[in-house]
Amino acid sequence: MxxxxxxxxxxxxxxxxxxxxxxxxxxxxxxxxxxxxxxxxxxxxxxxxxxxxxxxxxxxxxxxxxxxxxxxxxxxxxxxxxxxxxxxxxxxxxxxxxxxxxxxxxxxxxxxxxxxxxxxxxxxxxxxxxxxxxxxxxxxxxxxxxxxxxxxxxxGPMALFYNKKVFDKDGIAVPKTWDEYVAAAKKLHQADPNSYIAADSGDAGFTTSMIAQAGGTPFTTKGDKVTVNLADAGTKKWTSTWNQLVEQGLLSKTVGWTDDWYKQLGNGQIATLITGAWMPGNLEASVAAAEGDWRVAPMPTYDGSTAQTANNGxxxxxxxxxxxxxxxxxxxxxxxxxxxxxxxxxxxxxxxxxxxxxxxxxxxxxxxPAYFGGQQINKVLVDASKSSDNGFTYLPYQVYANSVYADTVGQSYEKGTSLESGLKAWQDALVKYGKQQGFTVSTK
The missing domain is CATH 3.40.190.10 (Periplasmic binding protein-like II)
Structure with missing residues (x-):
């Protein structure tokens, strides 16, 4: 879509x-x-x-x-x-x-x-x-x-969309690992307090995709038995990185898909998007001011060597x-x-x-595409599709789960606090709801 x-x-x-x-x-x-x-x-x-x-x-x-x-x-x-x-x-x-x-x-x-x-x-x-x-x-x-x-x-295999013009201006190399991504976030924000590596005010689909890339499997279903474990190893791997960005104020809180969001993607205040392969057409149509500035690279990984991404959308x-x-x-x-x-x-x-x-x-x-400086971006995106199958599964009531995300994990983003507390609140809500619907729900 x-x-x-x-x-x-x-x-x-x-x-x-x-x-x-x-x-x-x-x-x-x-x-x-x-x-x-x-x-x-x-x-x-x-x-x-x-x-x-x-x-x-x-x-x-x-x-x-x-x-x-x-x-x-x-x-x-x-x-x-x-x-x-x-x-x-x-x-x-x-x-x-x-x-x-x-x-x-x-x-x-x-x-x-x-x-x-x-x-x-x-x-x-x-x-x-x-x-x-x-x-x-x-x-x-x-x-x-x-x-x-x-x-x-x-x-929607995920990739790193980045503003090459901004990266070149601040002397930032395209990050291959998440540690390098955090370092880039710090360097960019220090150079210009109005600039951020990314905008993330909390999004359920993004969170589940990032957990999936880290190898997390927080949701499993077998018949009427459901497990919700938003503290598994993969989830903790993701939060250990993303907490640094949230708690240190290195992420823009501009809400996605708004006029301000598009404006900041165009003027360089938001320097990257970690998102699905469906994004190019949206940038071309809604961020015309940045034509020629953007490029696409593989999604950063935790070890910097083995390609691994996830689907988003x-x-x-x-x-x-x-x-x-x-x-x-x-x-x-x-x-x-x-x-x-x-x-x-x-x-x-x-x-x-x-x-x-x-x-x-x-x-x-x-x-x-000229928008991406003549880069053959589809080659990068197709390569991403080859490493996006990681066995992640959704809840049988994921639509409901996404609807209560803002009131749980979203609060961690809003307050700039550790994501663990928000994930725990989300888990508690999902366990309660699942039981109300007749599922047998466990957390391990």
């Missing part, structure tokens, strides 16, 4: 009641047990589908699909971005009616809908044969517990069990995220692909 829209994802909490999460009694519809041949028949016969998506490429993708399959009509609906859509989608699950045939669902939110038994398992339609088409990290985000709940749309598309034409919906989804015709449209709108053929194409890797 175009991640400029990610900023509102934690605005609303979505409750997963015990009856939905564990008994799955309100999913509406059922798996048809179809086959790949049923998809061909459905596409030939035609029909009407409803597709919920907020991605900028959706309109053009739908038009291309209808041109190729003129007997099929796809009604595209923007039901809101992230949490706004998920609230409406969850309401259709509870009601047992009103869901679209196909919906865009981000990777972090997918387990919640999978657990409510509201998504169609696409295995019988031959989707398992598509596994080799996708990067391992994104495929593992849609294939869980022996089922295939969707197809990856895009991916990204979406899949799913077929809802409520669909009255599941085979046709599966056919549209298969075309949407695995056909060359569709992924070409998606990439033209600035999306970072998840299909390996697109990632490995010379035309993609050899692009030299």
């Amino acid at each position: 175009h991640q400029r829209l990610r900023r509102g994802l934690s605005a609303l909490a979505i409750g997963v009641t015990a009856t939905i999460a564990l008994a799955a009694c309100a999913s509406g519809g059922s798996s048809s047990g179809g086959s790949s041949s049923d998809i061909d028949k459905a596409l030939a016969k035609g029909g009407t589908l409803t597709y919920w998506s907020w991605t900028p490429s959706a309109k053009d993708q739908v038009a291309a699909f209808e041109k190729q399959y003129p007997k099929v009509t796809v009604k595209l609906v923007n039901a809101g971005t992230g949490s706004d859509q998920y609230t409406k989608l969850q309401n259709t699950v509870k009601a047992g009616s009103g869901a679209p045939d196909v919906a865009q669902v981000e990777y972090y939110a997918l387990p919640q809908f999978a657990l409510s038994d509201s998504l169609l398992d696409l295995s019988s339609y031959g989707f398992g044969d598509l596994k080799s088409k996708f990067a391992a990290s994104t495929w593992n985000s849609v294939a869980m517990n022996g089922k295939i709940y969707g197809l990856p749309q895009d991916s 990204g979406s899949s598309e799913v077929v809802m069990k409520q669909s009255k034409n599941q085979a046709l919906a599966a056919g549209f989804l298969k075309w949407l995220n695995s056909s060359k015709e569709s992924t070409k449209v998606f990439m033209q709108s600035g999306g970072f692909p998840s299909a390996t053929a697109d990632l490995n194409s010379s035309a993609f890797q050899e692009q030299k």
Whole structure:
């Protein structure tokens, strides 16, 4: 997805009641047990589908699909971005009616809908044969517990976006380790008290991605048993670095995706972004004043040698069990995220692909955007995608988890105090909520 829209994802909490999460009694519809041949028949016969998506490429993708399959009509609906859509989608699950045939669902939110038994398992339609088409990290985000709940749309392997003009002015080398990154933060802020290495006022998605890069696995789920351990070794490895930045006032508290944030990215007051591979289009569109200043480098690591990153953001598309034409919906989804015709449209709108053929194409890797000084940034980002699969899993109520982040970990950022206390408060809230929803929750 175009991640400029990610900023509102934690605005609303979505409750997963015990009856939905564990008994799955309100999913509406059922798996048809179809086959790949049923998809061909459905596409030939035609029909009407409803597709919920907020991605900028959706309109053009739908038009291309209808041109190729003129007997099929796809009604595209923007039901809101992230949490706004998920609230409406969850309401259709509870009601047992009103869901679209196909919906865009981000990777972090997918387990919640999978657990409510509201998504169609696409295995019988031959989707398992598509596994080799996708990067391992994104495929593992849609294939869980022996089922295939969707197809990856895009991916967000993280990298270090940095302002070369600022780095050169202050004599800062591109950091390869997190220790070097902290040192760069100190040097830059000493040179200009109004300049910061990065802006981070606390973001749940960023925190979980950074923990993942450090090897943390704070969330595990087995059936109705959930573990929440935000003090595991990987989490502590991350906080040992990030605490230095938070406690020493080396991070800008400017909130992301605001006018001030864009302005400071443009004038050099914010010198780096550690974020997903979907960022280039956002910089080009919203920080035009800094054209030629920015570059992309591998994400710093803890040992400075072995490449390791994590995913940040990204979406899949799913077929809802409520669909009255599941085979046709599966056919549209298969075309949407695995056909060359569709992924070409998606990439033209600035999306970072998840299909390996697109990632490995010379035309993609050899692009030299002027905004980044002619650097072949996609080569760096594609390399990052090869080291972004680290086994990190989300909670089956991650949407709720993200919604209470600001009131817990966010307070550590606000006060400039150790992140451990905020993480402990977040953990306590997640344990309490999980138990209220009928899960057996432990912290070890």
